[in-house]
Each structure stands twice: as structure tokens, then as C-alpha cells.
Amino acid sequence: MNRYVVWKSNEPAFARRDGTRHERMEFLNWRGKLVNLSRINKILVVQPKPFGDVLLTSAYLPALRRRFPRARIDFFVAKPYDRMVYKHPALDNVLAANMRSGKWYVLDRLVSFWMVFKRHYDLVIDQNASTTSSQIVALSGARYRLGYSSGQSAMFSNIKAEYGPTKYNAAKRYDMLKPFGIEEEPVQLFFYISEQEQAFADGWIRANGLSGKKIALYSPGTTYHYKAWKTDCFAELADRVAQGTNLATVLIWGPNERHYAETMAGYMKTPAFILPRLTLGQAGALLKRATFLFCNDGGLYHLAVATKTPTLGFFGSVEIIAWSAQGFVPTHFHLNNPNYKLEPERHFGFTAADALDRFKQIAPNFGIQVKDV
Structure with a gap:
């Protein structure tokens, strides 16, 4: 039996003499106790x-x-x-x-x-x-x-x-x-981005010769080290995506995460741009301009839900059902190995080739063509 019952009184709404309006009263019956929602x-x-x-x-x-x-x-x-x-x-x-x-x-x-x-x-x-x-x-x-x-x-x-x-x-x-009486609705997140933050993103793209080009954002860092997929795996994936698509590689990082981006760039054989330190709004503006995001389980994955940026998240030893937006928003997907157990190498139980295969499955949904490399 549903313990939450919302009902309305039979008394109709009416206008008071002072011009204010008396609304029809509405109650919540919570375990036998009436809660006057109208108050x-x-x-x-x-x-x-x-x-x-x-x-x-x-x-x-x-x-x-x-x-x-x-x-x-x-x-x-x-x-x-x-x-x-x-x-x-x-x-x-x-x-x-x-x-x-x-x-x-x-x-x-x-x-x-x-x-x-x-x-x-x-x-x-x-x-x-x-x-x-x-x-x-x-x-x-x-x-x-x-x-x-x-x-x-x-x-x-x-x-x-x-x-x-x-x-x-x-x-x-x-x-x-x-x-x-409020039921679950399709997930939509809102994040405000100012005109100045939008202008910053456009200016950085223009200054780095990326105007008119499609961008693949990579976020190899995370607040918690155990959630970070190996940077050499990120680098190999980025190289293969760059070779098989027309996507330019841009690395984004959060507080105390720059070393992840620098290490990844050092492993790479193809060109990569490293973004400067960003505010949250600037990061959101760059996400809106990105064609695709590759990232770990973290705040950027959820921020990309708000910016509607197509995303592939890499999940290690976490409760995937709670933190992946796959199946709840059409832009978000994940890759994980349910048999993976936490260990120092942080390979997550899959390779860069596995990640590329997953990306190939997703890419056509967003008009991205991936050649075999």
C-alpha cells in the first residue's frame, strides 16, 4: 500500500474581499498524519x-x-x-x-x-x-x-x-x-555559463588554430587516484582516435590534476593541446564546444550531462549502476569490466583497443566516422 496519499479538499478556490485568492486546500496523508501542502x-x-x-x-x-x-x-x-x-x-x-x-x-x-x-x-x-x-x-x-x-x-x-x-x-x-507525489522524470541538469566564459572558450580555440575543427576532449585526471584509468592507456586511445578521425586532441584537467595531462601528452605520438587552468564555467563552455569527451568517473562526467556533450566514461572499481548516466541520458556511455578488482596498476580490466572499439560503437550516433587504424 502506498503510504503517501495526496488529496484535495472539496472546498473550491475563491476570491477574498481584499482581492487575494483563497486556493483549494491540498493535503498529504503521511502515515495517518495530514500535511497541509497549501501552507x-x-x-x-x-x-x-x-x-x-x-x-x-x-x-x-x-x-x-x-x-x-x-x-x-x-x-x-x-x-x-x-x-x-x-x-x-x-x-x-x-x-x-x-x-x-x-x-x-x-x-x-x-x-x-x-x-x-x-x-x-x-x-x-x-x-x-x-x-x-x-x-x-x-x-x-x-x-x-x-x-x-x-x-x-x-x-x-x-x-x-x-x-x-x-x-x-x-x-x-x-x-x-x-x-x-513527485515521480522520476528524464534526467536533465542545468549549469549556467556566462557570456565571458563563452568568449574565453571561443578565444582559446581561435588562438590555438582550432576554429572550425572538431574537438575530442580528454580528462585523464580525477580527484581520487584509484578512479584514474592509466595515463598511458589514455594516450594510446587518443593517438588511435586522432589517426582514425578528424578530431583534434585537447586535454582538460581540474585542480591538482595537471600532472595527469602532462604525463598523457608525454606518452602521445600525435599532437595534443593542454588547456590552462579553468574555472568551472570555462570548463563548461569548452565542453559545449567539444564533439566528444573521454573521461574518468568524476565531476566532469556529470557536468557533461548538463552541457549535453557526448561522453564515454571509464569506470574501475565503483558502483557503476549508481554513477553512470548510460541509459538515463542519450549522450552518455561507459566502459567497465565487472570482474575488475582494485589494484595499483589501474588498468580497469580493459585496454585502449577495448576503449576504441566501444567508441566505434558510439561514434555513429553523433555523426563521427572512425577509420580502422
Whole structure:
């Protein structure tokens, strides 16, 4: 039996004498307790960090907006992760808080608690289910506190969602909204790119003689070393793609990842361009201009969902069903060996030739012709 039942009262909407409108009341029956949805006028989604999780959580914001079209919807996030929801069209405001460690820890937490409490939210959603997010929800003063039925947030939530089956993380986050009758929708992510960031990408492409050429982006780095496919494998793949297509090779890297790109370029026999240090917006602008992206399991893989860049991700010893967008968005694919066990060599159980074969299967979907080399 579905424990979440949304129903409307029989009382029709009408206009008051003062010109305001009384809307038909709507209720959620949660385990026998009536939640007056019509009283939810201020909503806060809490997902402090990191970059990838903040972006993935934003997937359901348009659906939440359609469910509560008149409500104010805000998003609590730690700096600098607020960039992932900057100017999101489904949000009214982003509460970006400092979350520093050391001597600033207590002060930053107190400021965060007050930042939320003083806004008098009707509904606070603990999407992160962490110690930090649970504390924020517990001290929010909100009438309704939505969290999962198990884990750290369960103690402080008075409306509880159930974890559904494991699936791509952006889609799975819809589990949280099921108590309000919101069902999973096709995954779409939004990431704002400014005119200045667009101009930077165009300028770099022009300055390096790549105007009018198709670009294959390679991201051999990752935040976690065990998630990085071997750089010599990346190099061999890039050489073979360059020899078999008209794609120019460009290497992109994130914070503390430049050595991956330099090492890969050193292995290569064909020309490769290494991008400079980029902001997230500049990276997004380059992704939009790329014909194809090859990368590891990481934030860039998910950012490419937002930019709709065709992508082949290389996955090692991770929960592939949770982190691959294959089957959820038409641009994204993965390669992994389910029998691979974590080891220092990080070959992931497949070769550059295997990766090229996978690319050959995908390439025609995006108008890319690959010759045998």
C-alpha cells in the first residue's frame, strides 16, 4: 500500500474581499498524519557539498518547482560549491555559506544555523543526510522536515522518504520527493555559463588554430587516484582516435590534476593541446564546444550531462549502476569490466583497443566516422 496519499479538499478556490485568492486546500496523508501542502510557501533544499552531488541534486528542482509553483524555493550549499546551482531557473535564492574547519568551524556552523532559521521555512529537505545537513534541518525551525527513513537525517525528519532501487544518482534523488507525489522524470541538469566564459572558450580555440575543427576532449585526471584509468592507456586511445578521425586532441584537467595531462601528452605520438587552468564555467563552455569527451568517473562526467556533450566514461572499481548516466541520458556511455578488482596498476580490466572499439560503437550516433587504424 502506498503510504503517501495526496488529496484535495472539496472546498473550491475563491476570491477574498481584499482581492487575494483563497486556493483549494491540498493535503498529504503521511502515515495517518495530514500535511497541509497549501501552507508550504517557503522551501529549502539542503545539499552542502561536493560539486558533483550539488549538481546531481539540482536534477529534481524543476519538478519541485512545478509541484509548488507559488512557493519560494531556496538551496543551501557550502562555498565554493554554490557555483553548481548559480542562476538555476527553478530557484529563488542560493544560501551559500562558509564551511571552514579549524578555528572557524563553530562560528561558521552558528552562522549557517541562523542563516536558515531566520528565514522561517515551511519545508526543509535534507538531501545530503550528513551530520552537517541534519544539524541544519534540526535547527531550522521548519514545520515540515523531509529526510530519508534511515540514516542520520531520520531522527530529525517528521516526513520520511524511502530509498528506492540503486540507479544513476541524479535519477535516484527523486526518491526524496515521492512523499509529495513527485515521480522520476528524464534526467536533465542545468549549469549556467556566462557570456565571458563563452568568449574565453571561443578565444582559446581561435588562438590555438582550432576554429572550425572538431574537438575530442580528454580528462585523464580525477580527484581520487584509484578512479584514474592509466595515463598511458589514455594516450594510446587518443593517438588511435586522432589517426582514425578528424578530431583534434585537447586535454582538460581540474585542480591538482595537471600532472595527469602532462604525463598523457608525454606518452602521445600525435599532437595534443593542454588547456590552462579553468574555472568551472570555462570548463563548461569548452565542453559545449567539444564533439566528444573521454573521461574518468568524476565531476566532469556529470557536468557533461548538463552541457549535453557526448561522453564515454571509464569506470574501475565503483558502483557503476549508481554513477553512470548510460541509459538515463542519450549522450552518455561507459566502459567497465565487472570482474575488475582494485589494484595499483589501474588498468580497469580493459585496454585502449577495448576503449576504441566501444567508441566505434558510439561514434555513429553523433555523426563521427572512425577509420580502422
